Every structure is written in C-alpha cells, then in structure tokens.
Amino acid sequence: MERKLALSDEILLSIEKPARYIGNEINAVYKDKDSVDIRFAMCFPDVYEIGMSHLGIQILYELFNRREDTWCERVYAPWFDLDKVMREKDIPLFALESQDPLTAFDFLGITLQYELCYTNILQVLDLGRIPLMAADRDESHPIVIGGGPCTYNPEPIADFFDLFYIGEGEVVYDRLLDLYKECKKAGGAWRKAFLRRAASVPGIYVPSLYTPAYHEDGTLASFTPAGDDVPAVVEKQIVMDMTNAVYPDKPLVPYIKVTQDRVVLEIQRGCIRGCRFCQAGMIYRPTREKDVEKLKAQADIMLRGTGHEEISLSSLSSSDYTHLNELVSYLIEECSRRHINISLPSLRIDAFSLDVMSKVQDVKKSSLTFAPEAGSQRLRDVINKGLTEEIILKGAAEAFAGGWNKVKLYFMLGLPTEQEEDRKAIAHLANEIAVQYYELPKEQRFGKCQITVSTSFFVPKPFTPFQWASMHQPEDYIGMARTVNNEVRAMRNAKSIKYNWHEAEVTVLEGVMARGDRRLAPVILKAYRDGAMFEAWSEFWDWGRWLRAFDECGVDRDFYTMRERGDDELFPWDFIHAGVTKQFLLREWKRAHEPVVTKNCREQCSGCGARMYGGGVCFEGQA
Amino acid sequence: MKVRLKFTKEGEMKFIGHLDLMRCFQKVIRRSGIDIKFSEGLSPHMVMSFASPLSVGLTSLGEYVDMELVTPVSSAEGVRRLNEQMPAGIRALSLKQIPEGRANGAMALVAAAEYTVRFREGKAPAGGWEDKVPAFLSQETISAVKETKKGETTVDIRPLIYRMEAADGEVKLRLAGGSEANLKPELLMDTFVRWLGEEPQPFSLLICRTELLAKAGGEQDERFVPLEDLGEDIIL
Numbered sequence: 066m067e068r069k070l071a072l073s074d075e076i077l078l079s080i081e082k083p084a085r086y087i088g089n090e091i092n093a094v095y096k097d098k099d100s101v102d103i104r105f106a107m108c109f110p111d112v113y114e115i116g117m118s119h120l121g122i123q124i125l126y127e128l129f130n131r132r133e134d135t136w137c138e139r140v141y142a143p144w145f146d147l148d149k150v151m152r153e154k155d156i157p158l159f160a161l162e163s164q165d166p167l168t169a170f171d172f173l174g175i176t177l178q179y180e181l182c183y184t185n186i187l188q189v190l191d192l193g194r195i196p197l198m199a200a201d202r203d204e205s206h207p208i209v210i211g212g213g214p215c216t217y218n219p220e221p222i223a224d225f226f227d228l229f230y231i232g233e234g235e236v237v238y239d240r241l242l243d244l245y246k247e248c249k250k251a252g253g254a255w256r257k258a259f260l261r262r263a264a265s266v267p268g269i270y271v272p273s274l275y276t277p278a279y280h281e282d283g284t285l286a287s288f289t290p291a292g293d294d295v296p297a298v299v300e301k302q303i304v305m306d307m308t309n310a311v312y313p314d315k316p317l318v319p320y321i322k323v324t325q326d327r328v329v330l331e332i333q334r335g336c337i338r339g340c341r342f343c344q345a346g347m348i349y350r351p352t353r354e355k356d357v358e359k360l361k362a363q364a365d366i367m368l369r370g371t372g373h374e375e376i377s378l379s380s381l382s383s384s385d386y387t388h389l390n391e392l393v394s395y396l397i398e399e400c401s402r403r404h405i406n407i408s409l410p411s412l413r414i415d416a417f418s419l420d421v422m423s424k425v426q427d428v429k430k431s432s433l434t435f436a437p438e439a440g441s442q443r444l445r446d447v448i449n450k451g452l453t454e455e456i457i458l459k460g461a462a463e464a465f466a467g468g469w470n471k472v473k474l475y476f477m478l479g480l481p482t483e484q485e486e487d488r489k490a491i492a493h494l495a496n497e498i499a500v501q502y503y504e505l506p507k508e509q510r511f512g513k514c515q516i517t518v519s520t521s522f523f524v525p526k527p528f529t530p531f532q533w534a535s536m537h538q539p540e541d542y543i544g545m546a547r548t549v550n551n552e553v554r555a556m557r558n559a560k561s562i563k564y565n566w567h568e569a570e571v572t573v574l575e576g577v578m579a580r581g582d583r584r585l586a587p588v589i590l591k592a593y594r595d596g597a598m599f600e601a602w603s604e605f606w607d608w609g610r611w612l613r614a615f616d617e618c619g620v621d622r623d624f625y626t627m628r629e630r631g632d633d634e635l636f637p638w639d640f641i642h643a644g645v646t647k648q649f650l651l652r653e654w655k656r657a658h659e660p661v662v663t664k665n666c667r668e669q670c671s672g673c674g675a676r677m678y679g680g681g682v683c684f685e686g687q688a
Numbered sequence: 689m690k691v692r693l694k695f696t697k698e699g700e701m702k703f704i705g706h707l708d709l710m711r712c713f714q715k716v717i718r719r720s721g722i723d724i725k726f727s728e729g730l731s732p733h734m735v736m737s738f739a740s741p742l743s744v745g746l747t748s749l750g751e752y753v754d755m756e757l758v759t760p761v762s763s764a765e766g767v768r769r770l771n772e773q774m775p776a777g778i779r780a781l782s783l784k785q786i787p788e789g790r791a792n793g794a795m796a797l798v799a800a801a802e803y804t805v806r807f808r809e810g811k812a813p814a815g816g817w818e819d820k821v822p823a824f825l826s827q828e829t830i831s832a833v834k835e836t837k838k839g840e841t842t843v844d845i846r847p848l849i850y851r852m853e854a855a856d857g858e859v860k861l862r863l864a865g866g867s868e869a870n871l872k873p874e875l876l877m878d879t880f881v882r883w884l885g886e887e888p889q890p891f892s893l894l895i896c897r898t899e900l901l902a903k904a905g906g907e908q909d910e911r912f913v914p915l916e917d918l919g920e921d922i923i924l
C-alpha cells in the first residue's frame with residue numbers, strides 16, 4: 066500500500082521523532098476510504114507517546130474498525146516543533162493512517178482524560194481547520210464528540226463539542242453511527258437533525274440543546290433541555306458483561322518508546338473501595354470482573370499479536386480481583402517460559418503481593434509503592450482510605466525483610482478537614498517506615514533505605530463525596546508542602562527520606578476546570594490564543610497566561626475553588642446520572658466529617674445507587 | 689545456529705531510528721514465532737547484532753542483522769515467516785547460516801558500503817555535473833570539512849572512496865564503512881557539490897544504501913563481497 070505522507074521529508078527530518086506522525090505501526094488498520102460510509106478520527110489531545118499508551122483508544126479503534134462501514138484512524142496533538150511548522154506553512158492536521166486532513170472525516174472523537182488537555186483540544190480543532198465553536202460548524206465539518214472521565218463534567222468545554230458520550234464507549238456507539246448514516250442520507254440540514262435525534266440515544270449529551278441559568282450569586286439555577294424530546298437527565302452507559310466486551314486481540318504497536326509499551330490486560334472495571342476523593346472509584350461503579358479463563362486466553366492472544374516483551378494488569382485495585390492468585394500464577398509460568406516481563410501496578414503490599422513481586426522483578430533495583438494518601442489515621446478515615454498505620458508498617462517490614470530497600474509513598478495535601486498535624490504526620494509515617502528498616506539485623510540490610518515521599522494537591526472532582534469541598538490558594542498549598550518538608554527534615558531518619566511535591570498553580574487550574582461551568586469556555590479560548598498548550602507538561606507552564614485570561618474574561622476563579630458548596634446546590638454536572646446518587650454522595654460527605662469509615666462493597670453494600678445496573682459486585686454470590 | 693538476515697528499509701521506515709528499528713525487530717521475531725536465543729540474567733533480551741546502524745532519512749536495500757536460532761528453520765521458511773510480520777517498508781531478503789565466532793559477526797566484518805544517491809527535484813547542481821565526477825575523483829587528495837563535537841576538522845576522504853560513478857542523474861558509490869574507516873555519503877556529496885562551486889543545500893539528497901560489504905580475502909585483497917555471501921542457505 067502506497068501512501069503519500071502529509072508532511073514532506075524535509076519537515077519530517079527537521080522535527081523531533083518523526084515516527085509520531087507517519088502511522089504505519091504494526092496492527093494499524095487500513096481500509097479503502099471510498100468503500101466505507103463513516104470515517105472516524107479518534108484523537109487523544111496530547112503528544113503521541115501519551116496518546117498511544119491509552120487503553121480506551123485501542124478498544125474503540127477495535128470497536129469501530131470491526132464495522133465494515135467505518136474506518137477509524139488516529140490523531141494526536143502535534144508537538145510544539147511541528148505545531149509551529151504547520152502554522153507557518155499552513156498545513157492542516159491529518160490522521161495517521163490515511164494522512165488525510167481532519168476535514169475529510171465524519172467524526173472527530175476526542176478522549177478527555179484530564180483537564181489540563183483542554184487547550185490542546187483547541188489546538189487540534191484549530192490545526193484541523195474545524196471551527197472551534199460548535200455553533201459555527203456546518204455539514205462540511207466533522208461531528209466533534211468527546212468521551213472519557215472529563216465528560217462527567219463537560220461544561221467548561223461544552224461550547225467546543227457537538228456531542229459528548231457519557232460512559233463506556235462499548236455500549237451505544239453502534240446506535241449513534243447508524244443514526245448518523247440515516248440522517249446524512251436524508252440530506253438537507255441533516256447535521257441539526259442528527260444532533261437533535263442523537264440526544265435521545267442513551268448516554269449522548271448534546272450541549273447545544275440545553276440552556277443553563279444562574280442565580281445572582283453565580284451558582285446554577287436551572288439547566289433546561291430544549292424540548293420534550295431532549296432528556297433532562299443523561300444516563301451513563303456501562304458494559305455489564307466485561308468478559309465478552311470488545312477487546313483488541315492485536316493492539317497497535319508503536320515504533321518509538323511510549324509510556325505504556327506493553328500488553329495491557331484489563332482485569333476488571335470499577336473499584337469496591339469507595340475512597341471519597343476518587344472519581345474513578347465512583348463513576349466506574351459497580352465493580353465488574355472479567356472471567357479469569359478469558360483473561361488467560363486474552364493475555365496469550367495479545368502477546369502473540371503484538372510481540373510485546375511485557376504484560377501489565379490494568380485495574381483500579383488489582384488486589385481486589387477475586388482470581389488474582391490464579392491469574393498471576395498462570396502469567397508467571399507462561400511469561401518466564403517466553404521471556405516476557407510482568408508488571409503489576411496497583412497491588413496492595415502484603416505477603417501475597419510481596420511473594421509475587423519477588424518473582425517478577427529484581428528486588429534490589431525496584432521499589433515498592435504505598436499510597437496511604439493521608440498521613441494521620443484520622444484523615445485516612447475522612448477520605449475512607451481503609452489503610453491503617455499498622456498495615457503499612459507491617460507491609461514495609463515484610464518488604465524490607467524480603468530484600469527491598471526502596472519505598473515510594475504517595476500522599477495528598479489540601480484534603481477536607483486537614484490540619485497542620487495531619488501534614489506533619491506524613492513525615493512521621495515516613496520516619497516510622499525507615500525505623501522498620503533500621504531495626505532489621507544489619508546483615509539483612511543493603512545500605513541505607515530510600516524512602517521517597519510524594520505529595521500532590523487534592524482536587525475535588527464531580528461525582529465524589531468531596532464534590533462539595535473547598536480548595537486553597539496556590540500560596541497556601543506551597544505552605545502545606547513546606548510544613549511537610551520541614552517536618553521531614555526534622556526527622557531522625559531524614560537522610561533516608563526524599564520529599565517531592567507537585568506544583569500548586571496547576572492544581573488550582575485543574576480545580577477550576579473540574580467543577581467549572583460554561584462560563585469558562587472563553588477563558589480556555591483566551592489562554593489558548595495566548596499560547597497555552599500541553600499544560601500537563603510543566604516545562605511550558607505559564608500561570609500568568611491563565612491569570613490574564615480569567616481577568617480579561619471577567620471570570621472569578623475563586624468562585625470555583627474557594628467555597629464549600631451548600632448541600633442543596635445544583636451542580637453543572639447534575640444532569641448526568643452516573644449511577645451513584647447525590648444522596649449517597651452527600652451522606653458520604655457528612656460521614657467524612659464525623660469521620661466514619663464506610664465499608665467496601667464486598668463487606669457491606671452502602672446503597673450507592675449502582676445496583677440499578679443489575680450486575681457486578683452488587684450481585685456477587687447471588688444466582 | 690548463527691544466522692544472518694538481510695533486509696530492506698524503505699519508504700516511511702526511513703523515519704524510524706536505529707533503536708526503534710531494533711525494538712521493532714524484537715517484536716517482529718516474537719510474532720513470527722521464530723525461536724531466537726536470549727541473553728542470560730534477570731531480564732533476558734533477544735541477542736541480535738545489527739551490522740551497521742542506518743541514519744534516519746536514508747533508505748536501504750541491504751541491511752543485516754545476526755542472530756542465533758535455538759530451533760533451526762530453513763532459509764525459505766524463515767524469510768516467509770518474518771515477512772508475514774514485517775511492517776510495510778521492511779522486507780526480509782535472505783536468511784543464511786554463518787560461521788560461529790565474534791570475528792565472523794556482521795559488525796566486525798563490515799568494511800564498505802554501497803549507495804545510490806539522487807538529488808531531489810530542483811536540488812541538483814547546474815547541468816553536466818555527472819561528467820565532472822571523473823575529474824573530481826582524479827584529485828590526489830580530497831579535503832572535506834567534517835563537523836565533530838569539538839568543532840570542524842579537515843580530512844582527506846579520497847582514500848575512502850572506492851567507487852563513484854554517475855549516470856542518468858544517479859550516483860553509485862562504494863565507500864569505506866565500518867569501525868576502522870567510515871565515510872558518509874552526505875559528506876562526500878556535499879564536498880563534491882562544493883568542488884563544483886555550489887553551496888550544498890540541506891535536504892537535497894535521496895540516499896539509498898544498497899549493500900554492506902566485507903573484505904573478501906587477506907589484507908592485500910581489495911575485493912569486497914556482500915555480507916550475505918559469507919553465509920550458507922539453510923536447508924532442513
């Protein structure tokens with residue numbers, strides 16, 4: 066197959082990593098563009114190496130390309146060097162497979178994984194010559210549809226999208242594409258007709274068909290659908306039969322090294338734990354496991370189909386997978402025979418996981434990860450992180466005895482109800498872990514232990530019990546980190562502890578966007594026009610740009626971050642039904658303040674609402 | 689069984705760098721199911737040795753990699769199975785058994801490389817340049833300015849040019865290559881263009897490496913043979 070690349074040799078040879086832009090990866094799908102009805106460009110609005118590592122796109126790529134009438138291709142955000150060239154030479158953004166410009170496509174699907182990519186959405190539209198505002202598009206432009214976790218509050222970017230898909234892509238895309246074909250065939254002003262009818266497809270949100278109104282204090286007063294045919298509530302879509310859900314046998318294999326350069330085996334979706342800060346733990350409810358025999362077969366097929374030398378298990382909390390022991394034993398045996406590495410993220414540290422990890426990694430070189438998230442037991446109870454100091458210290462002691470001497474600890478700062486002593490407790494916990502190490506007999510130790518403490522600043526997310534919480538100002542965040550740093554330095558084992566903290570301003574921006582509303586679109590647009598892109602890459606971060614944008618648009622960022630919301634405030638995302646009810650979230654918000662721990666789904670159901678889907682962990686052990 | 693694979697790298701694959709090509713081969717071989725020897729140790733990797741890395745931007749019809757088969761396959765089957773898994777732009781050409789020993793490895797053997805070079809459209813020097821090649825070559829010394837990390841140095845490249853012929857807008861080159869002495873075709877062509885009295889332009893050349901060669905005989909012998917000729921067909 067001969068293709069003409071969109072970029073000249075001269076351009077490709079003068080930019081960094083030309084392989085980002087040429088496609089032709091193993092398992093890429095090529096079709097005859099004249100023999101398909103729908104051309105879908107699937108975009109991850111960040112650089113290739115990040116986008117290619119994303120499992121969701123691999124699943125949707127498979128899902129769409131299984132349809133004979135559809136050709137799904139990929140597009141990523143061009144890095145700064147190419148971005149500049151494309152603007153100078155007026156080259157339109159193209160999809161990797163056909164190298165055709167985005168304007169040749171029926172759909173542009175954009176996956177929204179984090180708020181910091183919002184300006185890159187505009188970059189992709191802009192370079193793709195698609196009007197940035199959905200209202201300015203006509204029949205000649207692709208339908209721009211968003212999906213992924215950020216669609217659980219799509220409002221800040223609602224003006225840029227024609228549609229959002231709320232929930233897991235495997236469910237209603239076929240219906241949506243069939244409807245598209247039907248409307249396009251009918252001709253005339255079919256775009257409007259399609260969008261209107263799409264609103265009735267479960268899970269599809271058409272932002273142009275809803276009008277928000279605000280109270281004088283700035284909070285949302287109402288959110289009104291355009292007519293009786295437009296549902297007031299959009300229902301999240303989820304796959305109930307994970308075992309038989311679409312999964313790629315032959316995922317794409319990039320040439321250049323990407324973040325996730327391995328076979329990714331999704332073992333379950335959802336999490337039984339109910340940490341109160343965690344959005345994924347709420348929106349993917351109920352927990353649904355895949356059959357273990359199916360997983361073994363998939364591991365095999367994907368390793369053969371890609372030639373990868375590593376396989377990784379993917380889930381929010383792998384330790385909670387019922388058949389983990391059986392699956393891991395199988396993988397260890399298969400993979401050692403075939404010289405394949407196994408990576409096991411998100412395992413709780415206990416005797417079982419230590420035993421497994423000692424088999425799959427070099428104990429002396431690798432580090433173990435604990436995520437206590439909060440330093441004190443009181444605060445861990447507030448966030449419902451069911452991890453006690455006793456369990457952490459026991460796990461650390463066992464790990465040290467097993468030969469590890471590097472430990473990574475992850476915490477959050479700025480959590481609801483957090484006080485000075487909770488922050489200091491982070492340092493104390495790290496110190497206690499070091500004590501466990503130095504209590505080992507000398508001959509069992511390998512030099513000093515290395516404890517790395519990392520803190521991020523907490524961002525309240527929609528559909529979590531903390532969606533009511535207030536945030537802090539950047540300088541306050543830095544103050545919190547300083548407290549931890551000073552306390553760490555004052556510890557007896559300070560020399561064994563390294564402390565890193567996250568940037569504060571980015572956190573505030575994330576916070577504004579996470580719980581923002583439609584009044585933020587002009588701010589995002591302004592910041593983009595001012596050069597904001599790749600905001601998740603700290604080397605290009607410029608807070609001043611955002612401050613100017615807020616100022617010039619007359620938008621008060623503190624409105625979004627600096628107030629605790631009232632119990633009965635109407636949120637911009639309340640039109641979405643995500644399974645968990647607002648009563649449950651509010652109940653959890655109150656329990657956090659007592660603080661009372663809520664049991665996990667397997668210990669005791671707490672009636673979150675997700676039982677309505679009729680499956681998963683809510684019905685475990687029942688016929 | 690030590691084997692040598694000859695392959696091409698054409699089209700878009702010219703944008704794939706050497707490290708990425710190596711990673712690509714690891715995966716191609718795994719997919720093909722061909723049983724290759726792994727290194728010892730805690731994280732074993734496939735033992736592969738490429739003859740000579742090709743710069744990004746160049747295509748090739750004659751690349752080589754040496755490997756060791758654990759379970760032998762015939763040349764024909766090996767080539768077929770690899771080609772089923774190769775990305776567009778890479779083709780396995782031959783798979784041959786080679787003698788054991790480090791000195792027989794492709795990397796140690798490479799002594800020369802052949803190239804064909806064309807100028808991109810509109811980038812060729814003024815007319816009649818092909819006819820000036822013999823005069824260029826007849827110089828006793830040819831000084832070329834080489835950019836190194838420490839700055840510019842001037843070297844005599846004449847002894848490193850074994851063959852240079854031009855016809856129909858195409859230059860055929862045989863140049864010293866390998867660890868002992870190495871001449872890049874870009875440097876030669878830029879020097880030639882400068883000798884013609886023109887300033888070399890960036891991105892003006894289309895270069896294809898057509899063969900990697902080993903010395904055929906003893907020290908005195910200046911005859912070269914393609915690396916694949918040093919192996920035998922595998923017939924099971």
Ligand code: SF4
Nearest residue numbers: 666670671673676683
């Ligand atoms: S309904 Fe109960 S068991 Fe089901 S997800 Fe919610 S809390 Fe867990």
